[in-house]
Amino acid sequence: xxxxxxxxxxxxxxxxxxxxxxxxxxxxxxxxxxxxxxxxxxxxxxxxxxxxxxxxxxxxxxxxxxxxxxxxxxxxxxxxxxxxxxxxxxxxxxxxxxxxxxxxxxxxxxxxxxxxxxxxxxxxxxxxxxxxxxxxxxxxxxxxxxxxxxxxxxxxxxxxxxxxxxxxxxxxxxxxxxxxxxxxxxxxxxxxxxxxxxxxxxxxxxxxxxxxxxxxxxxxxxxxxxxxxxxxxxxxxxxxxxxxxxxxxxxxxxxxxxxxxxxxxxxxxxxxxxxxxxxxxxxxxxxxxxxxxxxxxxxxxxxxxxxxxxxxxxxxxxxxxxxxxxxxxxxxxxxxxxxxxxxxxxxxxxxxxxxxxxxxxxxxxxxxxxxxxxxxxxxxxxxxxxxxxxxxxxxxxxxxxxxxxxxxxxxxxxxxxxxxxxxxxxxxxxxxxxxxxxxxxxxxxxxxxxxxxxxxxxxxxxxxxxxxxx
Numbered sequence: 001x002x003x004x005x006x007x008x009x010x011x012x013x014x015x016x017x018x019x020x021x022x023x024x025x026x027x028x029x030x031x032x033x034x035x036x037x038x039x040x041x042x043x044x045x046x047x048x049x050x051x052x053x054x055x056x057x058x059x060x061x062x063x064x065x066x067x068x069x070x071x072x073x074x075x076x077x078x079x080x081x082x083x084x085x086x087x088x089x090x091x092x093x094x095x096x097x098x099x100x101x102x103x104x105x106x107x108x109x110x111x112x113x114x115x116x117x118x119x120x121x122x123x124x125x126x127x128x129x130x131x132x133x134x135x136x137x138x139x140x141x142x143x144x145x146x147x148x149x150x151x152x153x154x155x156x157x158x159x160x161x162x163x164x165x166x167x168x169x170x171x172x173x174x175x176x177x178x179x180x181x182x183x184x185x186x187x188x189x190x191x192x193x194x195x196x197x198x199x200x201x202x203x204x205x206x207x208x209x210x211x212x213x214x215x216x217x218x219x220x221x222x223x224x225x226x227x228x229x230x231x232x233x234x235x236x237x238x239x240x241x242x243x244x245x246x247x248x249x250x251x252x253x254x255x256x257x258x259x260x261x262x263x264x265x266x267x268x269x270x271x272x273x274x275x276x277x278x279x280x281x282x283x284x285x286x287x288x289x290x291x292x293x294x295x296x297x298x299x300x301x302x303x304x305x306x307x308x309x310x311x312x313x314x315x316x317x318x319x320x321x322x323x324x325x326x327x328x329x330x331x332x333x334x335x336x337x338x339x340x341x342x343x344x345x346x347x348x349x350x351x352x353x354x355x356x357x358x359x360x361x362x363x364x365x366x367x368x369x370x371x372x373x374x375x376x377x378x379x380x381x382x383x384x385x386x387x388x389x390x391x392x393x394x395x396x397x398x399x400x401x402x403x404x405x406x407x408x409x410x411x412x413x414x415x416x417x418x419x420x421x422x423x424x425x426x427x428x429x430x431x432x433x434x435x436x437x438x439x440x441x442x443x444x445x446x447x448x449x450x451x452x453x454x455x456x457x458x459x460x461x462x463x464x465x466x467x468x469x470x
Contacts, residue, residue: 013029013030013032014027014028014029014030015027015028015029015030015039016028017044017047019047019049019054021049022047022048022049024046024047026043026046026047028040028043028044029043034073035073035074035075036065038065041055041056041064044056055429057431061258066253066258066261066426067253067261067417067420067422068420068422069252069253069413069416070084070107070416071083071084071104071250071252071409071412071413071416072084072104072250072251072252072409073085073252074251074252074327076327076330077330078330079330079331079332079333079377080333081251081333081334083100083103083104083249083250084103084104084107084108086103086109087333088246088247088333088334088337089333089337091103091246092243092246092247092337095246096214096215096242096246097215097216097242097245097246097249097405097408098115098118098119098122098214098215099115100245100246100249100408101187101249101408101411102114102115102118104249104250104408104409104411104412105183105408105411105412105415119215121184121188122184122187122188122215123188123209123211124184124188125184125185125187125188125189126188126189126191126192126209126218127189127192127208127209128152128156128189128192128193128196129156129159131159132152132155132156132159132193133196133206135152135155136148136152136193136196136197136200136206137200137206139151139200141200141203142201143200143201144396145194145197145198145200145201145396145397145400146197146278146282146287146396146399146400146403147282148196148197148200149193149194149197149278149400149403150275150278150279150282151275152193152196152197153186153193153271153274153275153278154271154272154275156189156271157269157271157272157275160182160185160269160271163178163181163182163269163270164269165267165268165269166267166268166269170267173270173418174418179415179418182270182271183411183415186270186271186274186407186411187407187408187411190403190404190407191209191215191218191219191222191404192209192222194219194400194401194403194404195207195219195222195223196222197400198223198397198400199222199223201394201396201397204226206222207221207222207223207225208222209221209222210222213232214238216238216241216242216245217232217233217238219241219404220233220237220238220241221233234348236344236345236347236348237345237348237349237391240341240344240345240387240391241391241401243337243341244338244341244384244387244401244405245404245405246405247334247337247338247380247405248334248380248384248401248402248405248406249405249406249408249409250406250408250409250412251406251409252327254286255280255281255283255285255286256277256278256280256281256286256287256406256410257277257406257409257410257413259273259276259277259279259280260273260274260276260277260410260413260414260417261413261414261417261426262426263276263277264414264417264418264423265417265423265424265425265426266425266426270411270414273410273414274407274410274411277406277410278403281399281402281403281406282399287398287399287402287403287406288398288399289321289322289379289381290322290380290381290382290384290385290388290398290402291385291395291398291399292321292322292381293321293322293358293381293382293385293386294354294385294386294389294395295321296319296320296321296322297354297357297358297361297386298354300357300361301357302357303356303357303360306357306360306361306364307364309361310361310364310365310368314370320365320371320376321381321382322378322379322381322382322383322385323365323371323376323377323378323379323382324374324375324376324377324379330375330377331377331378332377332378332379332380334379334380335377335378335379335380335382335383338380338382338383338384338387339378339383341387342355342383342386342387342390345387345390345391346390349390349391349392350390351390352386352387352389352390354386354389355386355390358382358383358386362378362382365378366378384398385398388401
C-alpha cells in the first residue's frame with residue numbers, strides 16, 4: 001500500500017503532455033515551491049516537430065521562473081512581502097537599513113558584533129576617489145541626478161581593474177574576500193555619489209562624509225550641510241527615510257534586479273552590472289513611477305476634480321498611476337507603511353497639499369467596483385512620491401532615492417548568483433517573423449520602400465538650412 005501511495009503521489013506531480021501533431025506523449029516532473037508549481041521549460045524540447053523543438057513564448061516573462069532564490073518572498077494575492085522570511089512590517093518597525101542590507105546579502109540577521117563590524121566597514125568606504133568626485137563636477141549644470149549616478153558607477157569600474165573579470169580573469173569573484181570588498185565599496189559609497197549628484201544639481205560643493213553618523217543620517221548630512229560647524233538631520237526625518245530605504249531594499253525579480261542577474265551572467269564586473277540595473281530603474285515604468293503619481297495628483301489639482309478624473313480613467317482617457325502592480329493583486333504591504341510614515345513627516349515639515357487629493361482618490365478607488373474587480377490597489381509609489389516632495393526632494397531625485405536602498409537587493413542577488421550552479425549565460429530565444437532567405441540586390445536595382453527617415457530639428461538648424469552654402 002505504501003508503494004502504491006508513493007507511486008500515486010509521483011504521478012500527481014507530473015504533467016502528461018501529448019503532442020497532437022505527432023502523437024508523442026511525455027511526462028514532465030512538476031516542481032513545487034512556496035510561490036508556485038513549475039516545470040522545466042527545457043523538458044518541452046523533447047516534443048519535436050519537423051526537427052524543431054517545442055519552446056515557450058513568454059514576452060515580458062509574465063509566467064517564467066528564471067532562477068532559484070532565497071532572498072525575498074512575495075505573495076501578491078495576500079499582500080505579503082518577506083526578506084529572508086521576515087515580514088517587511090517587522091523590519092520596518094524594528095530594524096535599520098544597514099541591518100536589513102546585512103540580512104539580504106548574508107542571509108541572516110547579524111549578531112551585535114557582526115553588525116558593528118559590518119557598519120564600520122561600510123563607514124570606511126563612504127569616500128570616493130577624488131578623480132571620481134572631480135568627474136562628477138564636470139557634468140552639465142542641468143544633468144539629471146540619476147544620469148550622473150549611473151555614469152559615475154560605471155566609471156568607478158575603471159578605478160578597480162584588479163577586480164574586473166575581463167581584465168583579472170573570470171575566476172576573480174571566486175575569492176570571497178574580493179566579493180565582500182566590492183559590496184562594502186558600493187554600499188558604502190553610494191550615498192556619497194547620490195548626494196554629490198544632488199549638490200551638483202543645485203550648484204553647491206560636495207560635502208565629505210561624516211565619520212560618526214549612521215548610514216541614512218550621513219546621507220542627509222551630505223545633502224544639506226552648508227557652513228554650519230555642527231549640523232545634524234532631524235531624527236524623525238532620518239527615521240522616516242530609513243524606513244523608506246528598508247521598504248525599497250529588495251523586491252524579488254523586478255526589472256532592475258533581473259537585469260543584475262542578466263548582466264552578471266556574462267561575467268561583467270559588478271560596477272557595470274549595478275550601473276546597468278540603475279539604468280533599468282531610471283525608466284518611468286519602474287523607478288520613475290512615483291514621479292508619475294505626483295504629476296497625476298498635480299493634474300487633478302483639487303478634490304472636486306477627482307470624480308471627473310475617475311470617469312476619465314474608466315473611459316480610458318486617463319491613467320491611474322500608483323495603483324495596481326505586476327505582482328500584487330492585493331494592497332501592497334509597503335504602501336500601508338508608507339502612508340503611516342507620511343503623517344509622521346507632515347508633523348515636522350507641514351502637510352503636503354497633494355496628500356488630501358491622494359487620500360480621497362484612494363478612498364474612491366477602493367470603494368468603486370470597477371477597480372475592485374480589477375484588483376487595483378495602491379502600491380508603494382502612490383504615497384512615496386508625496387513624502388519625498390514633503391521632505392523637499394525635487395522629482396528628479398526620486399529614482400536616486402530608490403536606487404540607494406535597492407542596491408542592497410541587487411548585491412544580494414549578485415552574491416547569490418555567483419554561487420548558483422545554474423548560472424549559465426542568459427540567452428533567451430526569439431520568435432523570428434522576418435523575411436526568409438533572399439539575395440543581395442545592387443543599389444541601382446533596388447526598389448524604394450516607404451521608410452520614415454526624418455528627425456527632430458532645432459530652430460538653429462532650420463535657420464541654417466535657409467542659408468546659401470558653398
